[in-house]
Amino acid sequence: MLVSPLPNWIILLGYLCGGLIRGMLVGAVVTVVALLFTHLHIHHFGVIIAAALLTSAVFSLGGFINAVYAKNFDQVNWIPAFVLTPLTYFGGVFYSVSMLPEWAQRISMVNPILHMVNAFRYGFLGTSDVDVLRAFLIMIGCTVALFGWALHLLNKGTGIRD
16 A cells, blocks of 8 residues: 555545445445345335445444554454444434433433434434434534544554554
């Protein structure tokens, strides 16, 4: 990467596109397997595709940043184990956030995974615990912020020149 004639933003877009394709393929395979066990009724197909693309972008860029900082294979698993897993469990994946006490609902609203989950929930079920427009704005904001952070790390050479 240090001798590539491409600008860093194009290199990062290449990693992002690879992550998007991987995320969409995994989502498609999981959906096909789920269809073997249940009937799936889709309320808003466009919302599902947009949420899948933005969620894949966020996790792709987050994975890139994680990999830049990790010095060995064990360190790559720290963020998924100690950050993503708790955020997923507290993100309303297995329950409606409206079932929580008011103070816990307010805390949950800062969890970006809550908004990703509810965007998918709205697309499939037609119902959501959060405003769907706000959920998309948060996902777009996370994507832009992570892209900027990853580009900054590439420009500095963090994790590449070590």
